[in-house]
Amino acid sequence: MSKNYKQIASEIVEALGGDENIISVAHCATRLRVIVKDREIIKDSEVTDIDLVKGSFFTSGQYQVILGTGIVNKVYEEVLALGLSGSSKNEQAEAASKYGDNWFKRMIRIFGDVFVPIIPVLVATGLFMGVRGLIMQEQVLALFGATPSTVSPDFLLLTQILTDTAFAFLPVLVCWSAVKNFGGSPVLGIILGLMLVHPALPVSWDVAQHKADPLYFFGFIKVAGYQGSVLPAFIAGLCLAKIEKWLRKRVPNALDLILTPFLTLLIMVVLSLMVIGPIFHQVEIWLLAAVNFLLGLPSGLGGLIYGGINQIIVVTGVHHALNLIEIQMLAETGWNTVNPISSASIIAQAGAALAVAVKTSSPKTKSLAYPSAVSAMLGITEPAIFGVNLRFVKPFIMGLIGGAVGGFLSSLFGLKATGMSITAIPGTLLYMNDQLPWYLLVNVISMATAFLLTYFFGYSDKMKEALEAKKG
CATH class of the missing domain: 3.30.1360.60 (Glucose permease domain IIB)
Incomplete structure (x- = not known):
């Protein structure tokens, strides 16, 4: 209908x-x-x-x-x-800042505004990786009378184009989105991003593995391409937009079309390759190391901690900043260890909302909780969190416990996704390899834990009545 x-x-x-x-x-x-x-x-x-x-x-x-x-x-x-x-x-962010928004919230929103537009491309790439991983398994190839050694090189090249392009040109996507978000000319962001990954520059991965030598300017500034880098492209896009707008106010109108893009790109390619790139690439390395340290804590402790706080991060809105970490993980290693833990925490909130739906005698609460639980199973937790679990508080807490249990198991099993931004049931497409049974098991345990805790300890209709009485 x-x-x-x-x-x-x-x-x-x-x-x-x-x-x-x-x-x-x-x-x-x-x-x-x-x-x-x-x-x-x-x-x-x-x-x-x-x-x-x-x-x-x-x-x-x-x-x-x-x-x-x-x-x-x-x-x-x-x-x-x-x-x-x-x-x-971006215009809304500026308007919202007039209502007392602090600098931290504005910064987090900016990260979200820049990275959210490029996520569909990265989701598609992750799915391509998952599908390639599935069809290249020996058992699947055997169904077609093939083996890994007999697969056509042309077919492998096609799959490589599908899975590698977005990350090879990741700075282009980030630069474009950042420049657009900060009010510059998006086409200049595209060109600057392409300059950061120009084939004439030594590939950053080869330099890191000592397979190639970086370029040296003034004898001490190391310059390489920034394939797969995120933060340098983000800062470069921000600076380009600011410089372009500054120049447009000062360059005579008759010369604007010629001088503004010329000067903007000239200034930015020097700044990006010699200053912004080296500094923020190192910051990027430190951030990734910090997250890997947390998730790598022994005995699943890191997964337990992150799984327990993940949905608190979602409530605060800070989760948009994690896109930076996941994108960088995928660009550096081809794997995403944050995704399975996030999936466990999301499916746990679905379990908590489902328990409320099953236990309540209120038709109105049921009509809200059942669809919210389904939405969370599909990876969208806001309806379950804000519409159900957080309203009654205890279901949200039980969901956090379920997420912690799932995060703990995810770390113990060493789960890692081929992509990002799809979780829970749709997220199974990122584990179409020998990890799939373990991914499903982790999510079932997370959901069951949250469901049972909420059903027996986290919700009663007296809580609903007390909440309504408080409102009244």
Whole structure:
């Protein structure tokens, strides 16, 4: 049955205080993000009662309505059709900062705004890696009368193009997104990113493994390509946008088309290769080493800690910064050890929400908790967290315990994904190798732990009644 997205959009606008209370609207993968004039006149209960709305919350000057993937795009289009003003996430960040947003939250949002647009490409690449890993297994090849040694070299080359391109040109993607986010010309970001991985430069991986020598400028500045690097490209994109905007204000209009891009790229290629690249590549190495140290703690301790706090990180919004770490892991090693632990913590919140749905006698709570649990099983936890678990507190805590158990087992089994950004049930596509049974086992145990703890110790209808009485 088709949904009336126009009606849903109209109801959301009305519950938010009407179009006169809305400054601008944007959206991310799952949420409608609205900058409002007056938070107090918003009718929260009416917002959450709207069809397809899975929850809502207010943070950093934004009222965020949780709708889910796919749905949010359609509702957003209908909201704009009502005559409201759309805005980029960067514009929303600037507006939100006027509402008391601190520097740390702004920095985390910036990381999210830059990396989220390139995630679909990395998801596709991870899936290509998973599929290649599956079809190249001897048992699968045997079904077609083939062996690894008889597979066509041309076919292997095709799979290599599918799996390697995004990471070989990763700085291009990051530079483009950063420049676009900070208000520069995206095409200059693309060119700068390509300069960072130009084939004339020694490949960074070869230099690190002493298979090639770096270039030397002034006798002491080592220069190499930054294939697979993330942070240098991010900082370079930021600086390019700032320099370009600074130059446009000062270069005469008649010369702007010629001088501004020329000077911007000239300045940035020197800064990127000789200053930004060496410094922030080293920072990148330290960050990756710190995460690997945590996850590598003996006896599964690192996985236990990270699995236990992962969804707390999601609630604070800091999880967007972890994209940097996962992207760098995949670029450096081809594997992602964060993903399986994140999956365990996500599926645990699904288990907690499912326990609430099974145990409650309230039809309204059931109607919210069941879809939220399904959404979390598909990797989107916001409906389960904000709509169910965090409302009653204890289910959220039980979900954290389930995530800790799953993270512990994931570390013990040494699970590692071929990609990123898909988790829980869809995440199985990143483990289409001999890890698959263990991945499934970890997720089943995580979900069962959270479900049982919530069912027996984490929820009762008295909690719901107490919450409603408190609101009343």
